[in-house]
Amino acid sequence: MKVVIDEEKCVAAGQCVSAAMDVFDQRDEDGVAVLLMENPPPERADDVRNAAVMCPALAIRIEE
Template sequence: MKVVIDQDKCVGAGQCVLLAPEVFDQRDEDGVVVLLQENPPAELHDAVRQAAQVCPALAIELAES
């Protein structure tokens, strides 16, 4: 799995950070998502998929391999 984020779409809701804090973080100044792991390990895939599904701005894209 490869994770791609679009920081321009991000509204800073933070749901991704709550669901997969090992993969996502937020900038302190504006809350925009920061990607910590572009290729997360298999044990995090379910949490990352859920984060992408609940993102209100659809700022997270996943490329399944």
């Protein structure tokens, strides 16, 4: 699994951090999401998929 964030789409809602805080974080200056793990381990897959679904801007893409 590879995770990609489109920073241009991100609206800084923080849903991804709530769903998978060890995979996503937010920049202090504007709240835009940043990846902590581009290739999270398999045991985090469900949380990462949930984060992508919860993203109001659909800024998270998952490549399997």
